[in-house]
Amino acid sequence: MTIFLDSAGSSLPPREVLDEVIGHLRREAEVGGYVAARERADDLEAGYGVFAELLGARPDEVAFTDSATRSWLTAFDAVPLVAGDRVLFSEAEYAGTAIPILRRAREVGATAEAVPSDAFGQVDVDALKEMLDERVKLVSLVHVPTNSGLVNPAREVAEAAHAVGALVLLDACQSIGQLPVRADELGVDLIAGTGRKWLRGPRGTGVLVVRREAAARMRPRLVDLHSAEWVAPDEIRLRDDARVHEIWESSVADRLGLVAAARYALAKGIDVIEREVGERAQRLRDGLSALPGVTVRDPGVRKAGLVTFTVDGVAAADVRDRLARDGVTVTVSGASSTLLDMTRRGLDEVVRASPHYFVEPAQVDQAVAAVSRCAR
Numbered sequence: 001m002t003i004f005l006d007s008a009g010s011s012l013p014p015r016e017v018l019d020e021v022i023g024h025l026r027r028e029a030e031v032g033g034y035v036a037a038r039e040r041a042d043d044l045e046a047g048y049g050v051f052a053e054l055l056g057a058r059p060d061e062v063a064f065t066d067s068a069t070r071s072w073l074t075a076f077d078a079v080p081l082v083a084g085d086r087v088l089f090s091e092a093e094y095a096g097t098a099i100p101i102l103r104r105a106r107e108v109g110a111t112a113e114a115v116p117s118d119a120f121g122q123v124d125v126d127a128l129k130e131m132l133d134e135r136v137k138l139v140s141l142v143h144v145p146t147n148s149g150l151v152n153p154a155r156e157v158a159e160a161a162h163a164v165g166a167l168v169l170l171d172a173c174q175s176i177g178q179l180p181v182r183a184d185e186l187g188v189d190l191i192a193g194t195g196r197k198w199l200r201g202p203r204g205t206g207v208l209v210v211r212r213e214a215a216a217r218m219r220p221r222l223v224d225l226h227s228a229e230w231v232a233p234d235e236i237r238l239r240d241d242a243r244v245h246e247i248w249e250s251s252v253a254d255r256l257g258l259v260a261a262a263r264y265a266l267a268k269g270i271d272v273i274e275r276e277v278g279e280r281a282q283r284l285r286d287g288l289s290a291l292p293g294v295t296v297r298d299p300g301v302r303k304a305g306l307v308t309f310t311v312d313g314v315a316a317a318d319v320r321d322r323l324a325r326d327g328v329t330v331t332v333s334g335a336s337s338t339l340l341d342m343t344r345r346g347l348d349e350v351v352r353a354s355p356h357y358f359v360e361p362a363q364v365d366q367a368v369a370a371v372s373r374c375a376r
């Protein structure tokens with residue numbers, strides 16, 4: 001009935017994920033959360049291997065959290081920063097990561113600088129190289145932003161940053177589950193991702209990859225009795241794997257659901273998903289581009305499954321609401337979520353439509369027809 005075009009917001013979990021989450025909640029109600037978790041200990045442990053496979057890392061380089069933002073924040077907090085250091089970030093940076101960069105830089109006396117975009121709207125790697133020096137301790141890069149179909153050149157950014165010894169933290173919130181995102185191929189040090197978007201996992205789940213070479217240079221501070229051990233009255237010992245970034249408490253049902261979502265994506269094949277999402281997104285862009293009064297707003301050379309557009313004279317929220325009446329689910333991305341990018345492009349807001357592989361091409365065409373009714 002509904003045409004669901006919001007996998008960039010919070011997607012529709014498959015049956016396998018739902019069964020895992022609900023099944024575990026029922027089991028907790030029968031035997032209590034501790035016993036229920038013990039019964040699934042092997043599956044929970046196997047989850048690190050599943051995400052290692054998905055993200056091109058080793059199982060001991062994977063940590064689970066309650067959101068992409070939590071993953072990003074815990075990693076960022078562990079990167080040492082002192083007065084005079086520099087942090088570089090992408091122009092399409094999400095406000096949720098730009099805000100902590102700006103706040104901490106001010107607090108410690110470091111600088112936070114945006115890397116300009118090139119003519120195609122991607123991070124300008126030549127400009128980045130000009131900016132890099134030994135004072136740059138971290139480059140924060142959004143892989144696919146929240147407000148367009150852009151895919152940033154992560155591998156090129158990582159190579160350039162590593163030449164001066166800077167760590168690279170990749171916000172892969174919008175790419176994990178729709179594109180191959182592999183630490184070994186991209187060469188990035190840290191990857192933050194969410195369950196609820198393209199991976200089709202439960203809300204309130206996140207993953208963090210910390211590569212071993214990077215871990216040696218980080219100082220995790222937000223540690224508890226899971227990430228560290230109290231071994232003598234005045235002595236603690238931190239875990240030596242990525243789980244030093246986890247804390248003890250978590251939703252076991254959601255974790256199991258997240259792992260089920262990753263298994264589901266791997267079984268379908270990330271390359272197949274990328275192709276099917278890409279075909280639907282391109283079909284949508286082509287259809288929208290042909291409509292008078294509608295402008296597609298996606299920069300980038302390589303494009304992902306987020307399709308953004310504006311309709312002349314119609315507010316984005318009105319487009320969203322009118323489409324909802326026609327059974328089409330989209331969302332709105334406002335300027336404050338990606339302030340630098342939207343300001344540079346002179347945009348206050350865009351409508352965001354993000355078709356996953358489960359959206360039929362005919363439904364994409366119906367969505368285009370619904371937008372054409374808004375534009376009239």
Ligand SMILES: *Cc1c(COP(=O)(O)O)cnc(C)c1O
Nearest residue numbers: 067068069094145146171173194
């Ligand atoms: C959604 C999003 C986030 C934050 O994800 P949460 O699950 O809300 O923590 C970070 N970066 C980008 C680009 C996003 O689209």
